[in-house]
Amino acid sequence: MKLTIERAALLKALAHVQSVVERRNTIPILSNVLITAQKGRLALAATDMDLAITESVEASASKTGSTTAPAHTLYEIVRKLPDGSQVELEAASDGGSLVIRAGRSRFTLQCLPPADFPAMTEGDLPHRFQLPATDLKAIIDRTRFAISNEETRYYLNGIYFHAATSGATQVLRGVATDGHRLARVEVPLPKGAGEIPGVIVPRKTVGEVRKLLDESDGSVDVELSDTRIRFSSGNITLVSKLIDGTFPDYERVIPTGNDKVLNVPCKEFASAVDRVSTISTEKSRAIKLAVAKGVVTLSATSPDAGSATEEIEVEYKDTALEIGFNSRYLLDITEQIAGSEARFLMADAGSPTLVRDGADESALYVLMPMRV
Template sequence: MKATIERAALLKSLGHVQSVVERRNTIPILSNVLIEASEGGGIKLMATDLDLQVVETVDAQVETAGSITVSAHTLFDIARKLPDGSQVQMDAAEGKMKVNAGRARFNLQTLPRDDFPIIAEGDLPTSFELPAASLIQIIDKTKFAISTEETRYYLNGIFLHVQDEETPVLKAAATDGHRLARVTLPRPAGAEGMPDVIVPRKCVNELRKLLDENSEASVQIDLSASKIRFTLGTAILTSKLIDGTFPDYTRVIPTGNDKILKIDPKSFAQGVDRVSTIATEKTRAVKMALGDDKITLSVTSPENGTAAEEVPGAYKEDGFEIGFNSRYLLDILGEIEGDNVELHLADASAPTLIREDDKSPALYVLMPMRV
């Protein structure tokens, strides 16, 4: 294999694929990126961790077609350190790959292409398109609530499912048992009959990086009950789905919470952030005392002392006190884009519903804490 590629193009493509590669691998080939140069020009780069696979196609001048695998992180680091605008020559033969750019010369160890594992997609019967902006909205407004507990593996991703309501919708939900985030969008054409799927956290993170560079585009999504493929720009991201059943999260969304507090999310978040400065790392508990159009935030820490702050808000119901994990509360408030947010409360032990208003596509549920 012999090809010449522009340094910027190589760096950008390697940036997409190398982040899938784990730093430590017991299987050496999984540390490598597969480079395939084709007759008509163009190079295909591929990396995988056996659950997730990224393929990126990039323009190049190909002298000799062929394929080889080489350390993904090493090649990425080389490309990163090469001078701007340089032309990178890659020449693979006899178990080695020469990388030349300007006066720099590298001779890298390779592994044969035949050893490289490729995820078999099988049939992907459901196929639809989503604007990149919609996918960004889904990810940003739910990702923070994905569980990191490996024992509850079925919560380690975003749950995507379609529902026939007054108008058919696509819903994305994530929960870690303490908080729940859900986004509802109109169902895209082609998504009818789609199986319920759980997209793993690592796939979500890699997809989000790719979306940053293709935010104006449309994303082609193809899926079955076990695999999902995202095609955007010159990149194709294929992932296995989590094999498990997502719990019926609708049961924890409160419908009868009649105490409504209206606040400005930004000033409220700043107040929570200030008083939680002295909260202990373990509990991060902040208490909210509700009175007539008055909210008092307070934190009591045996080690650090106490803090309190009054924040403005509209509240006309009976006064009571409720406690929340400040980090969870700040995560939710950080995703509110408008100048107003509604907290639908019941009592100190019932889950609280948080949303901008009843027309907002995003909805959050937060479990209270004893404080």
């Protein structure tokens, strides 16, 4: 195998592919990237056995073939090469090493046989549809903060995608929850997605897909079955296992009778929460909202640090209410609000609070209160 490729093109492709590779691997081949020289193309592939990514870029190959090289080391070498340089990759005839040349630099990396590289079998993916990259980006950006990190409840460690009906409209829904807060975002249902099963896309896959969307302005091809999902955009394909579990009936925790409506100027409110929470204890991060007509008073106390209060003018016409929240969770939600106003729909100090974006009805957030 022998090829020449422009450094920027190789670096961009390696950046995508190597991020799938885990830093520590008990199986040596999983630390490597599969490099395949084809006529006029270079294909790169990496996998962690749950998630696999392949990307192809233009290259001038004088000798076709394939090898594998340590992913992170190769990426670091290419990253440190001068801008604009031409990189030559040449695999030894016995496949035991890869030589990288650029200008006066020369590196030799130890390789493993490409035959050892695991092939990720996709099986049959019966459901296929196209989703605008902006829609997929919106779902991921506005729900992933609520993905659970608790490994015992593994079925919450991802975003739940499914087709649903909202009013009279068919939508594709993304939902994430960790038991303390819930995020639900809807986009128009793509053609062909009406019959998809509800699937839970793992956290790591969500992160890798999101990175690729930064460079995709068009649409993403999505194919899925009950156990696998494939995302394709341009010359990049990502295949992942799905979480094998049942997502809870999240509709049950979305309150419907919350009648106390509080409208807050979002940026001003978030800044006040951030300031007042400086005092709250590191563990609970508790902050209290004392809501009265036209004003909300935010307060936090800590036995070690002292206390803090701040008032902001709001729109509220109901009976006075005191309610406590985790300040970090409040900030996570207000960060997702695109409009200038956030709407809190509350019932009492012990019931879940509904948060809506004043400018966008497609997103909904639920936040559990805490005792303060």
